[in-house]
Amino acid sequence: MSSGLIADLQPVEAASALVRKLGALCLMSEEEIAFMEGLQNNVLEAEKGQDFIEDGADFRTTFVVLNGWAIRYCLLPSGRRQILSYALPGDILGLHVNFRAKATYSAAALTRVRLAAVDPRRMLEISQKYPILAAGLSWCTAREFAILGDQAVRLGRLGAQQRLAHLLLELWHRLELIGKNEGDLLDMPMTQTDLADTLGLSLVHINRSLMGLRKKGLVTLHRDSIRLNNIDALSAMAEFNPEHLAEFSI
Amino acid sequence: MSSGLIADLQPVEAASALVRKLGALCLMSEEEIAFMEGLQNNVLEAEKGQDFIEDGADFRTTFVVLNGWAIRYCLLPSGRRQILSYALPGDILGLHVNFRAKATYSAAALTRVRLAAVDPRRMLEISQKYPILAAGLSWCTAREFAILGDQAVRLGRLGAQQRLAHLLLELWHRLELIGKNEGDLLDMPMTQTDLADTLGLSLVHINRSLMGLRKKGLVTLHRDSIRLNNIDALSAMAEFNPEHLAEFSI
DNA sequence: CGGCCAATTGATTAAACTCAATCTGCGTGG
DNA sequence: CCACGCAGATTGAGTTTAATCAATTGGCCG
Incomplete structure (x- = not known):
């Protein structure tokens, strides 16, 4: 994976999982790295089993998973549950919350989880100021679609x-x-x-x-x-x- | 739905499905409407059954469905097919193609379909110039996720x-x-x-x-x-x- | 040592699949 | 105009997969 000479010389152990993930995709400037790390300053913790996004409720915060695992899921009236995907460190939940005021899924901590709460307007800011980062986030979105598509393939066929x-x-x-x-x-x-x-x-x-x-x-x-x-x-x-x-x- | 007085006075029958869809969400300026319509000038046609995106192939074009229906699907080595979603007029395929050079799904015309081929860089332009439109497209993305999530619920539970x-x-x-x-x-x-x-x-x-x-x-x-x-x-x-x-x- | 959550096992039932025809509407060529 | 062919829809019968019901076991924590 990251066996380039320059990458090997950089001290990456302090980087957040999100920056590591984006770093595997594109070369970011110091400023871009600093901005992404700065985004993740507002840290929350969720205990194992705790919900932090609820289907149908107001939803105006973007979350970045810092460590631990979370799940995205839906509960049906019958009581059955469908887990849609697993959110791993570096994954973003609610990257596209802007207009839609209500969540269309719930999210819960599968282990104890540290989350960064981000104002979605700061994500929009990225598109305007940091085109490389914007492309990186766009890639994350495409990847989430691919993951959810694979989930449909598993379930269906x-x-x-x-x-x-x-x-x-x-x-x-x-x-x-x-x-x-x-x-x-x-x-x-x-x-x-x-x-x-x-x-x-x-x-x-x-x-x-x-x-x-x-x-x-x-x-x-x-x-x-x-x-x-x-x-x-x-x-x-x-x-x-x-x-x-x-x-x-x- | 659109029972506001002003909306009723506007001549909307000429609008593209995408503009109608976004218009149901937010009030766009004349300039924004013109920009979105202009995006859709490069028109292609796909015959019923014809593939226009292929899983694994290079994928650097965004498509807007103008009319007709398309499907997004995956083919497995065993020959089984899983249709992931239906693309209806006004839907966008490949909104997030930027970094990822390869498609992770195929798309085919279910009926004869008219498509607008858009350079994905023009979509990035939107984020910088037209914040309202950017928010509208972000909403489209969130909606696509919700639709695919519902598909997983159907298949799983x-x-x-x-x-x-x-x-x-x-x-x-x-x-x-x-x-x-x-x-x-x-x-x-x-x-x-x-x-x-x-x-x-x-x-x-x-x-x-x-x-x-x-x-x-x-x-x-x-x-x-x-x-x-x-x-x-x-x-x-x-x-x-x-x-x-x-x-x-x- | 209990109590509890998670994992495991057995037995039966129900849902959905496969294989194999048959049927129907529609376009085409004679 | 009608026979033919084809794609899509429908039906029957038997099989397979997975669900359900019902215990039982294993580990871990208080």
Whole structure:
């Protein structure tokens, strides 16, 4: 990934996940980096399980995930829940809240989460002052669409084991970009109930599908993580297309 | 919807669907309207069935649908197809193509379609020159996310008849905003195979689910259209939330 | 040591898929 | 004008996948 000489010389360990993510895409000036870091000064914390965006409620704040995981989800009148996507460090929730006064989804902390609350008008400011950053945010938007599109593909056209493998691969690739994987070991803060509500399956069936992947030797289950033993085989069986998350463009 | 006195006095029949859509959201100046109309001067036509965006291919053009319907879809290696969303007149495809050089989905004409091809740099120009329009486009983006989120809800957590009813209601509300419905009669240019690939079901099951809705008296089927006999009952049974497509904000 | 949340397992039911025909409306060529 | 062909819609029958109901187990924290 970031094996350019110059990149290796820069001290990046202090950068926020968002700046790291954008930095993987384009070369930012010191001023641009400083502006993006400055955006993330207003820090909130959400406890595990706590909602911080509510479907139908007024919604006039943009959030940047600093660390921890969150979920975007919808609750139906019947009580069923559909998780739409996972928000990982560096992800932005509510980048496009301007006119629409009401949220169209809820968001909750999956782990304890640190969030930066940003006035959406400052995001508009970016478009005017920092064209490179604006293009970077536009790329983030396109990527979110691709991720949600892949979620629809999983739900609509994959079998249970495929859905699981496909989701695991998506999360692995996304965490890889922000440097949060340890080799093929994937952090798994979500419960099997969460997986069921993500993949449109029942809890029981998720459990059996996980067992199926384990018995095939494709994954090894641990307490709060999962090892992807054969990423190529998993990608093939899940019909996973990593280009949708392409980490390099230009 | 648009029952303001001033709006009623304006001659809007010549406006493009995109301008009508944005006009339902915010009051645009003559200059802004002229700019948006000017954007759509480079017109292409796609025949029914013709692809005009291909997953994985270079993608550096933004398209505005002028009339007709298109689909966004993904093809899997197994040959299965998942339709992600329908693009109706006034919808924008590839608003966020800037950095990402490759498309993450394909798009095809569902009917004969007239498209405006726009240089994405002109979209960036909007952010700098026309803040109202920029906010309007941002709203379009948020709406696209809500539509795709609803698609995930359908696929993940609704039964077959619910999925159908939910999709019909979405399309009806979206067409209503651009003034393309005749009462409760909904245009239906897609085949049952298309519906199957949209809703993650088999062709046979789509047919039986449509029959089910018909037998309940909720819809009346015609050749190329469908009548929604009881929108309230349909909304209730499909757990449909029209607020996700909210036609008025501010 | 309980109590609780999450994971696991078994047994049965229900939803949706597949395979295989058949039917229908419509355009085309004879 | 009609037979033919084709795409799309419809129906039947049997199979598969996943849901539901119902316990049971395992770990962890107070």
